[in-house]
Amino acid sequence: MRGIIEKILTNDLMVFGKLDRMDIMNIENILRFVSRSKVEVCGYSSIAKNTGVSVYKVREYLRLLEQTFLVRVVLPYGTNVLREPKILYSLPFRAYFA
Template sequence: MKDVEISALTIKDIMDGRWTSDHMRFSHLFDDYLRGRLFPFSLEEPDFLPILQNICSKVIRKDIPMVSNLRFDDIEKIEKTLAFIGNSEVDGINFSSISRNLGITKYKAELFVKLLTQAFILNPIYPKGTNVLKEPKVLMFLPFRLLYKDWDQCIGAIREDFFAEMLTMKGYKFHYLKTKRGAKTPDFLVEYGNERVVIEVGGKGKGREQFKGIKVERKLILSHVSEGDSDKKPLSLLGFIK
């Protein structure tokens, strides 16, 4: 325990650079947070992922059946659904792709995602755009993705998981951006008050190319960096939003 109190931030504070050195003094711990060192049981366990796997299995095999009217073979299908999502790239994971790849009905895909969302394992984010299929992009809560892929294989997805988890937990209204033909766009649109801001989430090399043609006035790049500049703000600052 450091017994340090740090003030909360708004999205506008982050965009306008209104944070202090206190907000960045623990940024060296950000990767550990993304890797799952947010759980108390991880603090004294060098390899805690097996514990997380056991927790995940208990949720699926014991907790979910207690609150839902599922058939026995549905439990295995839920595990396969989660494994499919965890092993896949983020883009294109929705009810239709889950149904198609696992050979289950779209109704079952929606049900399984709903149950795993209620268990705070999955985090579906719905799209914003014209003439787009109104299916969610299915993200995960930290750090469940690491049960299926190594850190280096899924760091891009983990950044999006973190972004979506922080805004979901604080009750922000936001969507992922999508075009009819799948053209590349920024990642998310956040709406708060009378403001709308388009946000791109990425690594150190992330630039402004994906904002071309975007008419929203406020645009923000949240990058996996320890210092911000005029174009990019540290992604870790989202851990302080109110």
């Protein structure tokens, strides 16, 4: 599992996302925070506040992570559309960062 995640972060994201090493470190911090948090508190602003990354960058990173199938962004449902989307892991990856 570790090898798969490292390849996704170092190869796929650095090449296709045009990210540098600092971006990869920020993404790893975001992944650790999401894995240790409850789903209710895993919104863009909460992640940004707890990891020290701007909300804009968090959205960009999560978009890339969703394209690699590491996480899934679940949009709010119902009448309260002002709520932020929730961030969920694909099943095999949550245990790695927890």
